[in-house]
Amino acid sequence: xxxxVFHNPTKIIFGVDTTNEVGKEAKNYGKKVLLxxxxxxxxxxxxxxxxxxxxxxxxxxxxxxxxxxxxxxVDLVRKxxxxxxxxxxxxxxxxxxxxxxxxxxxxxxxLTYEGDxxxxxxxxxxxxxTIPIGVVLTLAATGSEMNGNAVISNMETEEKLSISSPYIYxxxxxxxxxxxxxVPMNHTLYGIVDILSHVFEQYFDRTEGxxxxxxxxxxxxxxxxxxxxxxxxxxxxxEARGIILWCGTNALNGIIGVGKxxxxxxxxxxxxxxxxxxxxxxxxxxxxxxxxxxYVIDTIPHKFAQFARNIxxxxxxxxxxxxxxxxxxxxxxxxxxxVPTKLSKIGINDERLEEMAEKATLFGPLGNTKKLTKEDVxxxxxxxx
Amino acid sequence: xxxxVFHNPTKIIFGVDTTNEVGKEAKNYGKKVLLxxxxxxxxxxxxxxxxxxxxxxxxxxxxxxxxxxxxxxVDLVRKxxxxxxxxxxxxxxxxxxxxxxxxxxxxxxxLTYEGDxxxxxxxxxxxxxTIPIGVVLTLAATGSEMNGNAVISNMETEEKLSISSPYIYxxxxxxxxxxxxxVPMNHTLYGIVDILSHVFEQYFDRTEGxxxxxxxxxxxxxxxxxxxxxxxxxxxxxEARGIILWCGTNALNGIIGVGKxxxxxxxxxxxxxxxxxxxxxxxxxxxxxxxxxxYVIDTIPHKFAQFARNIxxxxxxxxxxxxxxxxxxxxxxxxxxxVPTKLSKIGINDERLEEMAEKATLFGPLGNTKKLTKEDVxxxxxxxx
Numbered sequence: 001x002x003x004x005v006f007h008n009p010t011k012i013i014f015g016v017d018t019t020n021e022v023g024k025e026a027k028n029y030g031k032k033v034l035l036x037x038x039x040x041x042x043x044x045x046x047x048x049x050x051x052x053x054x055x056x057x058x059x060x061x062x063x064x065x066x067x068x069x070x071x072x073x074v075d076l077v078r079k080x081x082x083x084x085x086x087x088x089x090x091x092x093x094x095x096x097x098x099x100x101x102x103x104x105x106x107x108x109x110x111l112t113y114e115g116d117x118x119x120x121x122x123x124x125x126x127x128x129x130t131i132p133i134g135v136v137l138t139l140a141a142t143g144s145e146m147n148g149n150a151v152i153s154n155m156e157t158e159e160k161l162s163i164s165s166p167y168i169y170x171x172x173x174x175x176x177x178x179x180x181x182x183v184p185m186n187h188t189l190y191g192i193v194d195i196l197s198h199v200f201e202q203y204f205d206r207t208e209g210x211x212x213x214x215x216x217x218x219x220x221x222x223x224x225x226x227x228x229x230x231x232x233x234x235x236x237x238x239e240a241r242g243i244i245l246w247c248g249t250n251a252l253n254g255i256i257g258v259g260k261x262x263x264x265x266x267x268x269x270x271x272x273x274x275x276x277x278x279x280x281x282x283x284x285x286x287x288x289x290x291x292x293x294x295y296v297i298d299t300i301p302h303k304f305a306q307f308a309r310n311i312x313x314x315x316x317x318x319x320x321x322x323x324x325x326x327x328x329x330x331x332x333x334x335x336x337x338x339v340p341t342k343l344s345k346i347g348i349n350d351e352r353l354e355e356m357a358e359k360a361t362l363f364g365p366l367g368n369t370k371k372l373t374k375e376d377v378x379x380x381x382x383x384x385x
Numbered sequence: 386x387x388x389x390v391f392h393n394p395t396k397i398i399f400g401v402d403t404t405n406e407v408g409k410e411a412k413n414y415g416k417k418v419l420l421x422x423x424x425x426x427x428x429x430x431x432x433x434x435x436x437x438x439x440x441x442x443x444x445x446x447x448x449x450x451x452x453x454x455x456x457x458x459v460d461l462v463r464k465x466x467x468x469x470x471x472x473x474x475x476x477x478x479x480x481x482x483x484x485x486x487x488x489x490x491x492x493x494x495x496l497t498y499e500g501d502x503x504x505x506x507x508x509x510x511x512x513x514x515t516i517p518i519g520v521v522l523t524l525a526a527t528g529s530e531m532n533g534n535a536v537i538s539n540m541e542t543e544e545k546l547s548i549s550s551p552y553i554y555x556x557x558x559x560x561x562x563x564x565x566x567x568v569p570m571n572h573t574l575y576g577i578v579d580i581l582s583h584v585f586e587q588y589f590d591r592t593e594g595x596x597x598x599x600x601x602x603x604x605x606x607x608x609x610x611x612x613x614x615x616x617x618x619x620x621x622x623x624e625a626r627g628i629i630l631w632c633g634t635n636a637l638n639g640i641i642g643v644g645k646x647x648x649x650x651x652x653x654x655x656x657x658x659x660x661x662x663x664x665x666x667x668x669x670x671x672x673x674x675x676x677x678x679x680y681v682i683d684t685i686p687h688k689f690a691q692f693a694r695n696i697x698x699x700x701x702x703x704x705x706x707x708x709x710x711x712x713x714x715x716x717x718x719x720x721x722x723x724v725p726t727k728l729s730k731i732g733i734n735d736e737r738l739e740e741m742a743e744k745a746t747l748f749g750p751l752g753n754t755k756k757l758t759k760e761d762v763x764x765x766x767x768x769x770x
Contacts, residue, residue, distance in 0.1 A: 001624075001627060001628075001631075002400065003399060003400025003401065003402075003403060004397075004399050004400060005396065005397065005398050005399070006396070006397040006399065007394075007395075007396035007397065008393070008394075009392075009393075009394040010392075011390065011391070011392035012389075012390065012391040012392065013390050014388060014389050014390070014391065014643070014644065015387065015388025015389060015644070016388065017388075018388060209624050209627070209628065211608050211611075211612070211628050212604060212605065212608045212628060212631055212632055212635065215604030215607065215608060216601055216604055218604075219597060219600030219601055219603075219604055220597065222600065223596050223597045223600060226596075227596070239386075239594050242386060242594075243386075243594065243596050243597060246386075246597055246644075247597055250597065250640075255635075255640065258399070259399065259400070259631075
């Protein structure tokens with residue numbers, strides 16, 4: 001395995017009804033809080049009002065920024081930065097899923113940059129120390145609740161780009177499984193695909209000797225795959241929701257990826273798809289990842305065979321054949337839980353493939369396992385049709 | 386699984402030659418450093434002088450405290466506290482294994498307590514914020530490099546007791562596998578038993594639904610068990626040393642124990658043994674743990690069967706029988722790597738068992754899976770003979 005630095009200072013507060021801790025935690029960071037949220041579903045279930053009340057009961061002054069969408073937009077980030085500056089806000093509290101958290105992180109990052117926040121994404125300008133971020137998570141998927149990454153879309157330029165910085169790790173994240181029980185099943189499932197995809201990006205690489213990390217990765221895969229049918233059967237199964245929630249956090253908090261080269265080409269390809277078509281991130285990943293796997297399997301057939309054997313119990317001596325069967329089993333799994341695995345099934349045809357391949361390779365060839373040029377990405381996108 | 390808080394802010398710097406980072410890291414915390422170390426083996430290999438030079442080259446003023454022993458003593462802790470107070474030292478740097486780190490942590494904890502430091506252990510007085518601790522680790526075993534625990538012995542009172550506080554997590558820990566290659570094989574093996582025992586303490590409990598945590602625990606067990614023979618064959622295998630090192634840290638940094646009731650009776654029993662006979666901690670655990678397992682298996686036979694099936698591949702329908710076979714396989718494993726599993730094999734007879742049982746239950750009955758009275762502990766110690 002490679003040398004690494006692991007430093008994840010986020011405080012996780014996990015469990016049923018831990019939402020009640022939000023005021024107590026938030027007030028450690030000041031009096032004025034920007035409450036960032038999404039599109040209204042948390043209002044319908046009463047969670048929004050409950051959190052506002054908890055904050056106010058703890059003596060906090062609440063400024064509200066609503067409207068963060070899946071594939072969150074830079075426009076809202078700009079608005080947030082302005083609100084924080086004008087009101088001298090001390091803490092950003094993200095109440096929602098990955099899009100809300102990433103909006104909050106981008107606001108924090110943009111706050112201490114003198115130019116336009118999009119420069120941090122587009123021109124990779126350095127990110128400086130900034131105000132703290134807290135999280136109340138409502139969807140198992142992103143991992144953003146316990147890392148320093150954020151992904152934001154710019155609809156004008158049709159770009160979806162990411163930043164990463166030690167300064168935007170949440171100070172605390174409240175993971176209350178109850179808050180995830182009302183998520184509609186399709187979004188629950190896209191979240192599950194997202195979790196598995198995060199694991200894949202770190203698992204399928206060329207690094208040898210990261211034995212523990214890979215076993216941790218397989219632990220998450222097995223746990224997610226065995227727990228998903230329970231959720232389909234009973235979406236309000238709080239224990240199953242909690243297990244998936246904790247899998248989501250561990251899939252992207254660093255512990256399965258340390259000391260590894262890692263991949264991330266599929267994420268870049270998916271970001272290009274959702275920049276152009278605004279499809280849910282997890283759905284895009286369910287389509288792209290299996291085809292990426294088929295495209296690169298010849299580079300690391302032993303790793304795909306390990307996946308096939310340890311996750312799906314497939315037997316056989318030929319790594320390539322066994323590995324291919326493992327990929328097919330993954331596709332079967334996605335289809336069995338009702339997640340489409342082809343672009344044609346979600347109404348996307350070959351019209352803008354070239355443009356997506358162009359966007360995906362904006363910063364040069366993608367990934368590590370096999371360096372993917374624009375041509376390669378186009379080939380994979382064609383396989384996705 | 387139970388609700389939990391997970392907050393582990395230690396920065397891990399892992400990999401071959403990362404020792405070279407020590408000056409750069411340490412100087413973030415001040416100019417005056419107390420270098421705590423052990424009994425000379427790190428001097429023989431030149432590591433001590435190298436670290437001193439690295440610190441001085443970074444402009445640090447180095448105060449030296451040598452002599453921390455396995456089962457580290459409170460006397461040295463008192464001496465360290467005095468040195469820190471007299472010289473206005475700003476950082477404690479522990480260069481060594483668990484005993485050295487725990488000495489450093491106890492110095493830090495005692496520094497901001499007005500009375501005698503032993504009160505923190507014996508009377509569980511509250512621990513206050515204190516100066517930072519850094520670590521350069523030389524043995525895979527303790528986990529102390531990434532948690533807030535410390536265990537110290539008082540030879541006058543023949544007690545070995547622990548403290549735990551968020552204020553004594555190391556700020557940084559340097560894990561350089563090269564520093565562990567010269568550890569003698571017997572101590573390497575005791576370290577390995579220590580790692581497995583930390584996993585067992587968190588794995589064998591009554592909590593249901595901590596599925597991911599238990600798979601992570603099994604990942605560590607499997608990785609340690611498959612890697613140990615490689616080390617026996619070639620003690621200088623840096624890759625294998627690195628894998629074991631990372632297993633040791635993950636065994637006690639919280640991730641496998643969160644949301645679980647946990648056990649820890651065997652550790653309390655072992656602490657009583659080494660308080661009286663000063664045996665290496667890992668060796669004591671190799672003797673106590675299998676007998677504790679046999680004594681409590683009827684409480685959670687399904688969990689012992691899970692261990693037997695997932696770690697040793699044992700088949701069968703009767704959880705109790707399968708579980709017992711798993712325990713025997715563990716004993717076989719310890720014996721196969723040359724670690725004794727009976728008190729009689731290390732020259733301890735039944736003379737002071739009563740006294741050890743008394744010491745072990747100083748604060749009341751032990752553990753959770755089965756609450757162990759002094760009588761129970763005595764029974765287990767007799768089984769250890």
